Amino acid sequence: MTTKKQLKRAFIALTSLGLSAIAPSALADYTILHNANGYTLKKGTGTHQFSTLVIKDGKVVATGDKSIISTYSPAEKIDVQGKTLLPGLIDAHGHIIGLGKNQSQLDLRNSKSLKDALEAIAQYAKNTDGWVIGRGWNQENWPSKTFPSAKDLDAIVSDRPVALTRVDGHALWVNSKALEIAGITKDTKAPEGGEIIRLENGEPSGILIDNAEPLVYQHMPKIDKTEVNKRLDAAGEHLLSLGITSAHDAGIDDLTYQVYLERAAKNTLPIRIYAMLSATDSQLSKQLAAGKKFDNNDMLAIRSVKVYSDGALGSRGAALLEDYQDRIGHKGLMLMSNQELEDVFTQAFKAGFTVNTHAIGDKANRVVLDTYEKVYAKTGGKLLRNRMEHAQIVEPSDIKRFKQLAIIPSMQPVHATSDMHMAEDRLGKHRLTGAYAWQTFLKQGSRVAAGSDFPVELANAFHGLYAAVSRQDKHGAPKNGWLTEEKLTREQALRAFTLDAAYAAHQEFKIGSLEKGKWADFIIVDTNYFEAPLTYIYHTQVEQTWLAGKLKYQQK
Incomplete structure (x- = not known):
């Protein structure tokens, strides 16, 4: 059986001939990142700056200046070329799962007006079947600064339900079809901790706040x-x-x-x-x-x-x-x-x-x-x-x-x-x-x-x-x-x-x-x-x- 020491000797022999048939990482005990503009924080001691980071088995062995490089061998050495190195954020x-969902669904974050939002919804709806689901609208970014309505959505999608979560997740904008499926009418009482925004005649406007959102969510595809x-x-x-x-x-x-x-x-x-x-x-x-x-x-x-x-x-x-x-x-x-x-x-x-x-x-x-x-x-x-x-x-x-x-x-x-x-x-x-x-x-x-x-x-x-x-x-x-x-x-x-x-x-x-x-x-x-x-x-x-x-x- 080939030992780790024999592999190291083989690697040294190959590299001396200018060859690289064996990856350094397969032989190295340490990974050393050097020539870095490194910063880290330490408990109670402020910011610590370093140019060399030594790693073994996925963990930090040491940080310091270039003088510590020779202490750790054999090592795979990586020149950071003076770039800034920081702890992982x-x-x-x-x-997390909501972020992943956002990667593939309708995102209304960049809509600058109700008209912008409706145009994006209409375009998205052309390429989807069933529920039209999205997130990101924010009436505070629109000139009117007022909540949109089910009627606004009905003008572009009326034959199937639309459910659009506000950017903060605490309000839901739906069309009349979604209200119908959820059984939300003039007589529906909002759950404790929720609100059904209503029109002057008492009918639901199409905006559900907080604990009223699940009235629709429970009917959406699982x-x-x-x-x-x-x-x-x-x-x-x-x-x-x-x-x-x-x-x-x-x-x-x-x-x-x-x-x-x-x-x-x-x-x-x-x-x-x-x-x-x-x-x-x-x-x-x-x-x-x-x-x-x-x-x-x-x-x-x-x-x-x-x-x-x-x-x-x-x-x-x-x-x-x-x-x-x-x-x-x-x-x-x-x-x-x-x-x-x-x-x-x-x-x-x-x-x-x-x-x-x-x-x-x-x-x-x-x-x-x-x-x-x-x-x-x-x-x-x-x-x-x-x-x-x-x-x-x-x-x-x-x-x-x-x-x-x-x-x-x-x-x-x-x-x-x-x-x-x-x-x-x-x-x-x-x-x-x-x-x-x-x-x-x-x-x-x-x-x-x-x-x-x-x-x-x-x-x-x-x-x-x-x-x-x-x-x-x-x-x-x-x-x-x-x-x-x-x-x-x-x-x-x-x-x-x-x-x-x-x-x-x-x-x-x-x-x-x-x-x-x-x-x-x-x-x-x-x-x-x-x-x-x-x-x-x-x-x-x-x-x-x-x-x-x-x-x-x-x-x-």
Whole structure:
């Protein structure tokens, strides 16, 4: 039998003759990336810069300058040619299967008017049979800024159902055929935590908010494991191209739960996934009873529950303490009662699961904080690294309670720059203190875990990094940024998308930085993140993405 030592000797002999019949990686103990402009963060020590990264068996062995290269042999050496090397980015809040679905369905994100949207819908409908399904419309980007109607859709598609989810997922636009199939009429009462927007005569307009959406969803075509796997692969390929090596999937159904477990067992997950069980899934009790789930390669972790407390600001479903400025008499929607929140928190904590709760409005944040505090006193659970997903509008006096109750604010920087004009319309400037308050959270000692909420926003984490440090949109507006006191430094922003996102998933000793013993998840990009002009961050291109020491994406 040929030994490893004999193979090494053969390789040396061949290479001395100018031959390369045996790939270096087949013989090398180490992989060394050198001549890099490398950065990583370390716990409590700020930013560490290096030019050489040493990898073995998928994990980091060392970082340093070129002097360490000779210490590790035999090695496959890769010249990074001075490019910037960063830890793999972690998106702390997204929807993986939803992103994969978006890759193949009608996307209305770029529609600039109702007319634009209708033209895109009509064109898409020509090439599909059955239900016309899509996502991404946003009336705030249209001149009218008003909700569309079933009548608008009926003019282009009336013979089959149309169901189009708003960009934030908290409103559904349907045609009359879909209303008919769902049995929604003038006399239909909206479920608790939902709203059926109505015309002046009381008839349903074609817009369903939050808990009213399932009235139609339950009649839409069901998907199977094959489709879930297809969407997972599409999402994984897209995320790797953006330098995202790990994503926190914010609320999975039982079918996705089964697929994730199967793929983890086969070691075929495309990226690392921290998956949150959905509090609304009928199989939650069974899933909790099955216990926390992990795999040996740290590709999958299921140890938390996603709870939904209110809607979104754009659809006026976020629960507020005071009326919406642009809809007097309306304060938004709580999707669960206080008792329902308390019950699911208690159930999750008793099973040892973390609770990550969607809360956007200031009322929702307060109610959820109250619930955490109440359940801690009865059940415990404070040390589980519980999270508030979004934490967008928080009454200033409640911010300190995040630290007191050990709640991690899981926030999406690009939401601030997408929402800034709409947020002022909804709340008025005088109620924006405590809105998208990243720096305020950090100054009190809270860790901020950053994400994008894809596919609500684009999954590009560099858009989020740019928004975090600039508080500007992609056009550089407003000139000096919006609510500029909440800007992050470049180091703080990168930490939120790496090490602190890992902490929020109980994974800071495995991923999130390039330190000895951690998985070698990293990216090579075309921009010096720490030194390039601010606007360059937004346009950063990922040239390579490595996961566990293996090249998974190469820019063409």
